[in-house]
Amino acid sequence: MSELTLTVMRLGFLAVLWLFVIVAVQVIRSDLFGTRVTQRAARRGADQNRPPAGAGRPAPDRGRQSGGRGGGRQRRGAPTKLVVSEGTLTGTTVALQGQTISLGRAHDSTIVLDDDYASSRHARIYPDRDGQWIVEDLGSTNGTYLDRTRLTTPTPIPLGAPIRIGKTVIELRK
Amino acid sequence: MSSTVNTGNTTTIGPMGAPSRRNTELALLVFAVLIPVFAYINVGLAKEGTVPAGVLGYTGGLGLLAGIAHVMVRKFAPYADPLMLPVATLLNGLGLVLIWRLDQEPTITTDALGGAMAPGQLMWSTLGVALFLGVLVFLKDHRVLQRYTYISMVVALILLILPMFFPARFGARIWITIPGVGSLQPGEFAKIIIAVFFAGYLMVKRDALALASRRFMGLYLPRGRDLGPILVIWALSLMILIFETDLGTSLLFFGLFVIMLYVATERTSWVVFGLTLSAAGAVTVATFASHVQSRVDNWLNPLSLAENGGVTETAQAMYTFGAGGILGSGLGQGYSRLIGGIAPKSDYILATVGEELGLTGLMAILVLYGLLIERGLRTALAARDPFGKLLAVGLAGAFALQVFVVAGGVTGLIPLTGMTMPFLAQGGSSVIANWALIAILLRISDTARRPAPAPAPSTDAEMTQVVRP
Numbered sequence: 045m046s047e048l049t050l051t052v053m054r055l056g057f058l059a060v061l062w063l064f065v066i067v068a069v070q071v072i073r074s075d076l077f078g079t080r081v082t083q084r085a086a087r088r089g090a091d092q093n094r095p096p097a098g099a100g101r102p103a104p105d106r107g108r109q110s111g112g113r114g115g116g117r118q119r120r121g122a123p124t125k126l127v128v129s130e131g132t133l134t135g136t137t138v139a140l141q142g143q144t145i146s147l148g149r150a151h152d153s154t155i156v157l158d159d160d161y162a163s164s165r166h167a168r169i170y171p172d173r174d175g176q177w178i179v180e181d182l183g184s185t186n187g188t189y190l191d192r193t194r195l196t197t198p199t200p201i202p203l204g205a206p207i208r209i210g211k212t213v214i215e216l217r218k
Numbered sequence: 219m220s221s222t223v224n225t226g227n228t229t230t231i232g233p234m235g236a237p238s239r240r241n242t243e244l245a246l247l248v249f250a251v252l253i254p255v256f257a258y259i260n261v262g263l264a265k266e267g268t269v270p271a272g273v274l275g276y277t278g279g280l281g282l283l284a285g286i287a288h289v290m291v292r293k294f295a296p297y298a299d300p301l302m303l304p305v306a307t308l309l310n311g312l313g314l315v316l317i318w319r320l321d322q323e324p325t326i327t328t329d330a331l332g333g334a335m336a337p338g339q340l341m342w343s344t345l346g347v348a349l350f351l352g353v354l355v356f357l358k359d360h361r362v363l364q365r366y367t368y369i370s371m372v373v374a375l376i377l378l379i380l381p382m383f384f385p386a387r388f389g390a391r392i393w394i395t396i397p398g399v400g401s402l403q404p405g406e407f408a409k410i411i412i413a414v415f416f417a418g419y420l421m422v423k424r425d426a427l428a429l430a431s432r433r434f435m436g437l438y439l440p441r442g443r444d445l446g447p448i449l450v451i452w453a454l455s456l457m458i459l460i461f462e463t464d465l466g467t468s469l470l471f472f473g474l475f476v477i478m479l480y481v482a483t484e485r486t487s488w489v490v491f492g493l494t495l496s497a498a499g500a501v502t503v504a505t506f507a508s509h510v511q512s513r514v515d516n517w518l519n520p521l522s523l524a525e526n527g528g529v530t531e532t533a534q535a536m537y538t539f540g541a542g543g544i545l546g547s548g549l550g551q552g553y554s555r556l557i558g559g560i561a562p563k564s565d566y567i568l569a570t571v572g573e574e575l576g577l578t579g580l581m582a583i584l585v586l587y588g589l590l591i592e593r594g595l596r597t598a599l600a601a602r603d604p605f606g607k608l609l610a611v612g613l614a615g616a617f618a619l620q621v622f623v624v625a626g627g628v629t630g631l632i633p634l635t636g637m638t639m640p641f642l643a644q645g646g647s648s649v650i651a652n653w654a655l656i657a658i659l660l661r662i663s664d665t666a667r668r669p670a671p672a673p674a675p676s677t678d679a680e681m682t683q684v685v686r687p
Contacts, residue, residue, distance in 0.1 A: 050263065050264055050548055053263065053264075053549075054545065054547075054548035054549070056256075057257060057260055057549065057575070058545065058546070058578045058579055058582070061253060061575070061582040061583075062578070064249055064253060064308065064582075064586075065582055065589070067246065067249065068246065068301055069589070071300060072593075
């Protein structure tokens with residue numbers, strides 16, 4: 045066998061071996077960073093005319109999400125996303141696209157709160173007809189606070205005002 | 219499989235979780251079979267100048283083994299980790315090629331040394347895959363093992379003690395000989411069984427071990443009576459060291475216990491205790507046990523002359539690494555036969571890797587081991603039941619310790635011990651036991667990654683109806 049062939053094979057084998065390692069690491073990577081963002085509204089929004097109240101099913105994961113733009117329906121100055129700024133879910137964001145966001149410990153809430161002070165169906169955040177976002181306490185045990193006042197009625201949310209549920213703080217942001 | 223169900227106009231985020239990923243596994247498996255075939259052809263071209271005649275048979279054999287394993291995983295553990303089987307197949311295939319390559323050296327393939335070993339190793343690998351399939355088929359749920367906590371303790375003790383009654387080979391009593399069948403190393407199987415015992419035992423006792431403690435100098439010291447188990451295991455591993463003259467097995471068992479104790483209780487003090495105890499034990503034994511002393515001497519002064527006036531094997535292994543350099547001499551073009559005996563096929567197979575594939579290849583092999591261990595630990599993280607978590611940590615930890623002990627010994631980091639490199643080195647018990655270990659890990663990961671059953675659709679989920687007084 046010529047020296048050249050052997051050298052090519054020697055280096056080729058090392059390259060192939062490392063290629064396997066790299067491919068394997070890629071497989072691990074897709075396992076590690078796997079979150080799926082499903083945007084039904086963006087895909088099917090046009091032909092969906094039912095009231096925007098479908099409750100989101102669980103699951104802010106480790107908080108990786110594309111801040112979905114809500115299309116042309118958003119008013120200027122209207123919030124586009126809901127951000128959890130304190131508590132165990134810090135960093136989670138949910139795009140506001142006209143849907144009702146339910147908050148609580150119940151596993152089917154949009155944001156599942158892992159908070160000792162939260163009730164299972166604690167509060168909900170929804171837009172009224174004008175697109176103003178409203179927070180409503182759903183008869184929770186420990187109450188929902190907007191800034192420092194405990195909510196008794198559905199209340200409009202100013203941009204950036206902290207909504208407190210137990211140790212969790214949620215804000216609406218642009 | 220996402221845990222989310224969309225009900226209309228929402229954006230949901232869910233862990234992408236694990237779709238079954240069997241196709242990824244298949245692609246990697248094909249790759250993992252082709253690499254050893256490449257190596258095989260490479261050795262043939264380098265040694266004889268022709269493509270070896272057995273290449274089709276070898277490809278077919280390895281491919282068939284991998285294929286059957288894949289089909290069975292698809293059927294019996296569809297959500298299992300996609301990486302473990304390909305990596306294990308690749309390591310086993312490379313091991314076969316390396317052993318076959320060393321068989322081509324007439325000086326170390328004499329009848330006195332047992333002749334060619336690749337055919338035997340192929341048979342053991344087949345048996346190993348068979349056991350792998352057996353575990354996958356018959357172990358439907360790893361939690362069944364929990365029932366056998368104390369039985370497995372007894373079995374592991376018997377397996378560990380048994381070799382004392384058989385004659386020592388190569389300076390260590392770790393073999394048992396069954397007349398007419400051959401010999402096997404029960405320690406390899408004991409490491410799996412004892413991981414089952416530790417997992418079951420620590421799952422029940424961990425609160426007692428973790429919570430009942432006093433704080434002293436920043437460390438949580440366990441109560442005296444809770445020290446019992448660790449002292450018993452320590453004494454046992456010292457006895458292995460003294461009576462079976464095997465540093466590796468002793469280190470493996472004590473290390474495994476400390477790892478699992480730490481994982482179960484989250485107390486750093488156990489690690490400190492473990493390291494102190496093992497250091498004290500090793501130093502004490504080294505003062506009076508001559509075989510340990512000679513190993514330590516070889517490690518400290520590798521370049522001094524061996525008892526027979528020649529070069530020590532430790533030094534020879536270092537020379538092979540030096541000869542290999544960064545890129546290696548090429549498969550089939552090294553001189554690791556000079557180590558002599560069957561050592562290059564078993565304990566020193568990493569030296570062959572280091573010489574012929576160089577630092578680059580050796581690192582790739584070590585990274586592959588690392589990936590396998592990482593997948594084991596990730597399985598532990600993903601597992602939902604505490605027993606499965608501990609068992610996965612234990613098995614991955616045993617594997618990691620074994621790799622560390624062998625690789626550390628060959629590269630001169632720690633004194634050399636008589637253990638085999640999992641999958642790579644010649645040795646039937648090791649290959650069979652490690653395939654079983656991989657099978658149990660796959661079973662745990664299948665349970666861990668299986669998507670939770672979809673919640674029953676409830677009317678509540680559609681619109682929140684609030685009824686207030």
